[in-house]
Amino acid sequence: MNYLISKPSDTLLTHLYAEEVIQGDILASKKVILACKRHMKDLDRAGTEGFPWVFDEERAHNPIRFMEKFCKPSQGDFSSLVLQPWQHFIVGSLCGWVHKDTGVRRFREGLVFIGRKNGKTTMISALSNYFLMADKEPGARIYLLSNAKEQARLLFDESKAMVDSSPVLEKRLLNLRDAIKHPKSKSKIEPRASDSKKLDGLNTHLAVFDEIHEFVDYKLINVIKKSRGSRKQPLILYITTAGYQLDGPLVNYYEQGADVLDGVFPDERTFYYLAELDSAEEFDKPETWVKANPSMGLSLNLEILKEDWEKDKRTPEERLDFITKQFNWFSRSSDLSYLDYETIQKNKKVIDINELKGKACTGAYDLSETEDFTSACLEFPLPETGEIFVLSHSWIPRKKVLADNEKIPYTEWAEQGLLTITKHDYVQYELVYDWFIEQAQKYQIDLIKYDRANAFRLNKDLEAYGFKTEKVRQGFETLSPAMKDLKHLFIDGKVISNQNQLLRWYINNVKLVKDRNGNLMPTKQNRYRKIDGFAALLNAHTNVMTDLTTPVSTGNVKVWSIKELMGR
Structure with a gap:
C-alpha cells in the first residue's frame, strides 16, 4: 500500500x-x-x-x-x-x-x-x-x-x-x-x-x-x-x-x-x-489565554477554565499550578520561593572579570558538611552603577559525585570552572583557605564573613594569614535585611555573576521561612536542593549592603545614594 x-x-x-x-x-x-x-x-x-x-x-x-x-x-x-x-x-x-x-x-x-x-x-x-x-x-x-x-x-x-x-x-x-x-x-x-x-x-x-x-x-x-x-x-x-x-x-x-x-x-x-x-x-484576560492554549474551544473549554481560575487563584499552591500548566509560565513550587524565573532572567549581564583586579570586595564562606557542598564567594560592590558582582566557587567530594544518586551535573560545572571535585571523601578546609589566598593576589579582600558552624580552624588560619574576619549570626534579624536587599538588587537586574549556572542553581533552590514579624530566613526546598553557594553570598551581603547605602560627606552636606533615599 x-x-x-x-x-x-x-x-x-x-x-x-x-x-x-x-x-x-x-x-x-x-x-x-x-x-x-x-x-x-x-x-x-x-x-x-x-x-x-x-x-x-x-x-x-x-x-x-x-x-x-x-x-x-x-x-x-x-x-x-x-x-x-x-x-x-x-x-x-x-x-x-x-x-x-x-x-x-x-x-x-x-x-x-x-x-x-x-x-x-x-x-x-x-x-x-x-x-x-x-x-x-x-x-x-x-x-x-x-x-x-x-x-x-x-x-x-x-x-x-x-x-x-x-x-x-x-x-x-x-x-x-x-x-x-x-x-x-x-x-x-x-x-x-x-x-x-x-x-x-x-x-x-x-x-x-x-x-x-x-x-x-x-x-x-x-x-x-x-x-x-x-x-x-x-x-x-x-x-x-x-x-x-x-x-x-x-x-x-x-x-x-x-x-x-x-x-x-x-x-x-x-x-x-x-x-x-x-x-x-494577561492572567485575568481570558480572551488572551488562547496564546498558551491554541486548542481552546476543542480540547479546552474557556468557560470551565475561567471558573477554575477564579477558584484556584485564591490558593497560592493552586494558583501557581494553574499559571504554570495553563498559562505556560515557569514558576517556583512555593509562594515563599525566593525568586521567580522572570526575575532571574533580568540578571544575565556579563563583564570582563579582569576589570575587577585590585578592587575592594567582601569574602564569605559556608563550610556546611565536609561530605557535601562547601562554597565560598567574593562580592564586589559597584557603587557607580549600584550593581554587585559575585565570584562564587564550590567544592564537592569525589565520593559524592561517584554515588551520582541526585542527578546533579557536577562534571559540567567542574568543566566550567565553577566547582572543584576533590580527591578525598570530604572537603578539606585547606582548599577554601588556598582559594582565598589565591584571590587575594588579584583583589582587595577587606573582610571575610562566615557562619561559625564548622569554621573554627579555617577562620583561625585566615586570621593568621592577615585577613580580617567577622562571624554572621544565623538568625532572622541578621539575615532578613540582607535577603530583602539582595532580592531588590535581583529585581532591578543588578546582580552580575557572569551567568554562573551553579550559583543560579543554588538560588533556584532557596525557599523562604518567615517569622511572625515578616522577617525572612533561607532554607532548601528538600535535602537534594542545596543552597550553600547562596548562603555564602548572603553572608557577604550582610556587609556589602552597607557599602551600597553608606552616605558620603561633601563638606557640610550629606549626600545619600539613590537606594538610601528610596528607603528613607
Missing part, C-alpha cells in the same frame, strides 16, 4: 496558519509570531545561496494526511483525528523543510512548548506511528521518552490504542507489551525513561521527550543524541508544558529558542513553537 499522498494544493495549512498569526487573525504569543515570521522569511529565501533548505509540500502534507486518515484518538468521543491549524504548522514544518539537493529533513530537533490538555499526546502518538511505517526508514527505531517509566508509557499506550482502533494499522503493525513493530520495515516503537535499566544500544530515528520540564539533567538526552549517528535524518522532539525545574534542560532549551527566534544567533536545524501568555497582566 502506498502511504504517500498526492501533492496538495498550493495553499497549505502550514503556510496559512503562519500568515494568519502574523496578520493577527489568529491570536498567538510573541514567540509563536516570531516562529511564523521565521517560517515565511525562510520561504522567501528557500534554495538561495547560503540557505540550502526548501519546503516540500508533499513531504509536509503526507504525515498530516496519514495521521488524520489512520489515527483515531482513544480518549473522548472522536470518530477521527482532525489536526488543528497550529498542529499543521508544527508537523508541516518538521517534515516539510528539506535540503534542496539531498532531500534530507532540515530539522534535527524541535521544541514544542504548550499549555496542558491541548492534544499534544494525541498528536505525537499519531506522528510516531507515521514515522514507524510510512517514513521510508528501514529498521527505524522510535523512542517515546520521559523522566519515569509511567509517563513514557502514556504516549506509547496511546500509539498502541490507535493501532487497535484502525483496521489498516492493526493489519500491518504488531502490538506487543513493550513495543509496536512494523515487520515489513523491521521498525519498532519503544517506551524508555531515565529510570530504565538499559539505555545503551539505541539507534534513534525519532525520539520524543514528553514533559521535559521534569528532567533535572541531560543524561538521557545525551544518550539519545549520541545514538542517532548512523541515521540519515533523525529527529528529536521535546514536547512539554512549563514546570518548576528552573535549572533543568527545558529552561536552557527555551532560552536558546527565544534567542534564535529573536535573531540573537542562528540555528537552522532546530524548530521552535513556544506558546505562552506574554505578560502577567
Whole structure:
C-alpha cells in the first residue's frame, strides 16, 4: 500500500496558519509570531545561496494526511483525528523543510512548548506511528521518552490504542507489551525513561521527550543524541508544558529558542513553537489565554477554565499550578520561593572579570558538611552603577559525585570552572583557605564573613594569614535585611555573576521561612536542593549592603545614594 499522498494544493495549512498569526487573525504569543515570521522569511529565501533548505509540500502534507486518515484518538468521543491549524504548522514544518539537493529533513530537533490538555499526546502518538511505517526508514527505531517509566508509557499506550482502533494499522503493525513493530520495515516503537535499566544500544530515528520540564539533567538526552549517528535524518522532539525545574534542560532549551527566534544567533536545524501568555497582566484576560492554549474551544473549554481560575487563584499552591500548566509560565513550587524565573532572567549581564583586579570586595564562606557542598564567594560592590558582582566557587567530594544518586551535573560545572571535585571523601578546609589566598593576589579582600558552624580552624588560619574576619549570626534579624536587599538588587537586574549556572542553581533552590514579624530566613526546598553557594553570598551581603547605602560627606552636606533615599 502506498502511504504517500498526492501533492496538495498550493495553499497549505502550514503556510496559512503562519500568515494568519502574523496578520493577527489568529491570536498567538510573541514567540509563536516570531516562529511564523521565521517560517515565511525562510520561504522567501528557500534554495538561495547560503540557505540550502526548501519546503516540500508533499513531504509536509503526507504525515498530516496519514495521521488524520489512520489515527483515531482513544480518549473522548472522536470518530477521527482532525489536526488543528497550529498542529499543521508544527508537523508541516518538521517534515516539510528539506535540503534542496539531498532531500534530507532540515530539522534535527524541535521544541514544542504548550499549555496542558491541548492534544499534544494525541498528536505525537499519531506522528510516531507515521514515522514507524510510512517514513521510508528501514529498521527505524522510535523512542517515546520521559523522566519515569509511567509517563513514557502514556504516549506509547496511546500509539498502541490507535493501532487497535484502525483496521489498516492493526493489519500491518504488531502490538506487543513493550513495543509496536512494523515487520515489513523491521521498525519498532519503544517506551524508555531515565529510570530504565538499559539505555545503551539505541539507534534513534525519532525520539520524543514528553514533559521535559521534569528532567533535572541531560543524561538521557545525551544518550539519545549520541545514538542517532548512523541515521540519515533523525529527529528529536521535546514536547512539554512549563514546570518548576528552573535549572533543568527545558529552561536552557527555551532560552536558546527565544534567542534564535529573536535573531540573537542562528540555528537552522532546530524548530521552535513556544506558546505562552506574554505578560502577567494577561492572567485575568481570558480572551488572551488562547496564546498558551491554541486548542481552546476543542480540547479546552474557556468557560470551565475561567471558573477554575477564579477558584484556584485564591490558593497560592493552586494558583501557581494553574499559571504554570495553563498559562505556560515557569514558576517556583512555593509562594515563599525566593525568586521567580522572570526575575532571574533580568540578571544575565556579563563583564570582563579582569576589570575587577585590585578592587575592594567582601569574602564569605559556608563550610556546611565536609561530605557535601562547601562554597565560598567574593562580592564586589559597584557603587557607580549600584550593581554587585559575585565570584562564587564550590567544592564537592569525589565520593559524592561517584554515588551520582541526585542527578546533579557536577562534571559540567567542574568543566566550567565553577566547582572543584576533590580527591578525598570530604572537603578539606585547606582548599577554601588556598582559594582565598589565591584571590587575594588579584583583589582587595577587606573582610571575610562566615557562619561559625564548622569554621573554627579555617577562620583561625585566615586570621593568621592577615585577613580580617567577622562571624554572621544565623538568625532572622541578621539575615532578613540582607535577603530583602539582595532580592531588590535581583529585581532591578543588578546582580552580575557572569551567568554562573551553579550559583543560579543554588538560588533556584532557596525557599523562604518567615517569622511572625515578616522577617525572612533561607532554607532548601528538600535535602537534594542545596543552597550553600547562596548562603555564602548572603553572608557577604550582610556587609556589602552597607557599602551600597553608606552616605558620603561633601563638606557640610550629606549626600545619600539613590537606594538610601528610596528607603528613607
